[in-house]
Amino acid sequence: MFRRREPVPFAFVAEADGFRSNVAPPPRHRSSLGQIAGHCLLGLTLVAGLVGALILGRPALSSGDAPTQTQQAAHGR
Numbered sequence: 001m002f003r004r005r006e007p008v009p010f011a012f013v014a015e016a017d018g019f020r021s022n023v024a025p026p027p028r029h030r031s032s033l034g035q036i037a038g039h040c041l042l043g044l045t046l047v048a049g050l051v052g053a054l055i056l057g058r059p060a061l062s063s064g065d066a067p068t069q070t071q072q073a074a075h076g077r
Contacts, residue, residue, distance in 0.1 A: 031039075
C-alpha cells in the first residue's frame with residue numbers, strides 16, 4: 001500500500017491536547033443533613049436485614065448432629 005502525501009484534514013485533533021478551557025466547572029452539589037441521615041438509615045437497615053437473615057438462617061445451615069428437643073423427649077420415655 002502507498003502512503004498519502006496530502007496533509008491530514010483532522011490536524012486539529014493533535015492540537016486538542018494543548019487546549020485549555022477558561023470555563024470553570026460548576027461547584028459540586030453538597031448533600032443536606034437530611035439526605036446524609038437518610039443514607040445512613042438506609043445503610044443501617046440493609047446491614048440489620050443481612051444480620052437478621054444470618055441469625056435466623058443459622059439453624060437451617062447447621063449440620064444436624066446435635067439432637068433436637070423432640071428427639072431428647074422421645075428417648076427419655
